[in-house]
Amino acid sequence: QTVVTQEPSFSVSPGGTVTLTCGLRSGSVSTSYYPSWYQQTPGQAPRTLVYNTATRSSGVPDRFSGSILGNKAALIITGAQADDECDYYCSLYMGGGIWVFGGGTKVTVL
Amino acid sequence: EVQLVQSGAEVKKPGESLRISCKGSGYNFANYWIAWARQMPGKGLEWMGITHSSGSDLRYSPSFEGQVTISADKSISTAYLHWSSLKASDTAMYYCARRIIAVGATSGGGFDSWGQGTLVTVSS
Secondary structure, eight states, rough: OOSSSEEEEEEEEOOOOEEEEEESSSSSSOOOOOOOEEOOTTTTEEEEETTTTTETTTTTTEEEEEEEEETEEEEESSSSSSGGEEEEEEEEEETTTTEEOOOOEEEEOO | EEEEEEOEEEEEEETTEEEEEEESSSSSOOOOOOOOEEOOTTEEEEEEEETTTTTTTTOOOHHHHBTTTEHHHHHHHHEEEESOOOOOOOOEEEEEEEEEETTTOOSEEEEEEEEEOOOOOOOO
């Protein structure tokens, strides 16, 4: 069973806004889990978008933002573009020097 | 510019050993940790473990403990992932990533730079 949960898929219209979430099978995500978000296009290495909840990685446009929403971490993509269509993963720090990735969300822009 | 450059693709037989590498440049390697992640064909990322640049402090995911060995040599700014006896199920892309922590923090963080990946194929 996946400890860190993400929506398997999401669709967004061009120019629209989508909120991806990263939760725990049991419990709530807080900043103490240092949620981070990664984007991966097919055949490419992951690219870091946001780390430590809301810090955007160098060169990442401000269309991508991270936060805590309710009991989950969230990645909000505004002004969706065609090249935002790819897979998105989150990671959570579980303590004791251990991280876990979520199962990933496949975003479709149509 | 921070760069993590991984060693090239490998094709091995079951039972063989293998070590792949990840060389950091453009930053002070000694001040950072390097993690490894697996991505099996068509699947998601799996966090395997992490090493301090000194190689003296290691953590493993319970799923990978005993299956692989992570190490590092800060004198040559390189981290390693080693298998003593490969299985067909080890066939995957493997990525290294640099841990980034918040200013003033001593734990947690995420990963801000990634290697290009090393494809490992294990087949008889």
